Amino acid sequence: MPFDDKGILIWSFDRSGLASTAPVDSRGLQLGLRSTIQLQEATDFVEVWVINGGIARISALALKSGSYAILDSKLLSSSPDFQQVVFSAPGIVRITTEANSELHLTTYCSKLECQGEPSSLIQLESRRKIEAAACDIHVFHERWSKAAKSIDDLDLVDYAKEAAEVLLETHPSVIFTSGRRTIKEQASAMAGNIVVNRKWIEQTYVKTPERDSLQKWVDDHPEATTKAAIAAGMEQIMNDWTDEQKAKLSRHFSGQAFDVRPVGGSDGEVIKAKIKGLPHLRKFLESEGGLTIWHADFEK
Known part of the structure; x- marks a missing residue:
């Protein structure tokens, strides 16, 4: 089952397409090179805080005519510090990430009243105390499908x-x-x-x-x-x-x-x-x- 908390569903799959557990460490939830976070209900506001080890792009999508369309996209540079990403647009139902290095999700919010208040956000990093193998936090990610080829x-x-x-x-x-x-x-x-x-x-x-x-x-x-x-x-x-x-x-x-x-x-x-x-x-x-x-x- 996916992790379900305050309207957010986060799925995880390994390279073969089978469900797997997303590791959690002191920096937060490891999103991998690609991830998809599905909201259970459409919203007009999403705020995430991440720690990014390389170049990353985070996008907000809406469901239009049976397919997902990008509403807004943010490009992030590498930083050891927390980075805030805010999307404000009607009909947001999915957040996707792409990164060329590890990207960690530390907090998430889809309510305007919690903007800029880290204490009221979902503190995913606090879940590191749960054993990774038993952790019920899942991220949908597809790492580059094959090892390097000669x-x-x-x-x-x-x-x-x-x-x-x-x-x-x-x-x-x-x-x-x-x-x-x-x-x-x-x-x-x-x-x-x-x-x-x-x-x-x-x-x-x-x-x-x-x-x-x-x-x-x-x-x-x-x-x-x-x-x-x-x-x-x-x-x-x-x-x-x-x-x-x-x-x-x-x-x-x-x-x-x-x-x-x-x-x-x-x-x-x-x-x-x-x-x-x-x-x-x-x-x-x-x-x-x-x-x-x-x-x-x-x-x-």
Whole structure:
């Protein structure tokens, strides 16, 4: 069951999509690299206090026409101190976070009268006395789905592999997270993002019959809410696709694309500039469907 306190539901899932317990320490609740906090009732005010170890983005969303839409978004820099984030907009029902390092939620409030009064906020850090394994606080998070891959593991075509080698030679700290994908791998990758945003496919891919068929399945199956269930549906649709159809959706199928783990700060800006100058680059994306994902695909 999710943690339920004063109108807030916080879910937790591990990398495989199974429920897990979110660790709590002296700094608060560890949100991971991505998290979703679901409010039980819509509100026009939310205040959170966080401790952020890197670059982070916190967004407030409303439910509109069956999908979640971002109302406001705040970008935070790294700081050892508490940072206050306030959203004031009608219809807030969800808060999402993305971070390139650990992000801790220390307090939360969805009532205007408790603004700026830490003593009246939910002190999640006080729950650290509960054993982590038995703690009933859950955060929905999806850490980067796979461990770092070597360039050979990416199984890229020659010119995309050459670009990856150039990038790694210049920036040895770069972590590749995805290259060529099978249908099963593509379905799993998409499903992890759809769990966070039901319109992720529509908002990410160019309009084609293939894209529309996948989005239609998501729209027609509101009961499919887990990564495993959504991946199964995506895989079923794509199983009969030709190579031409796959190419219309993603160059991951043909080994013409790779993803790298986003990096914040000035180092990230330098790496992005290098990616944009790689040989045979066709397109570089910093986000897909509202989620921070660094994707580069190539053409020769």
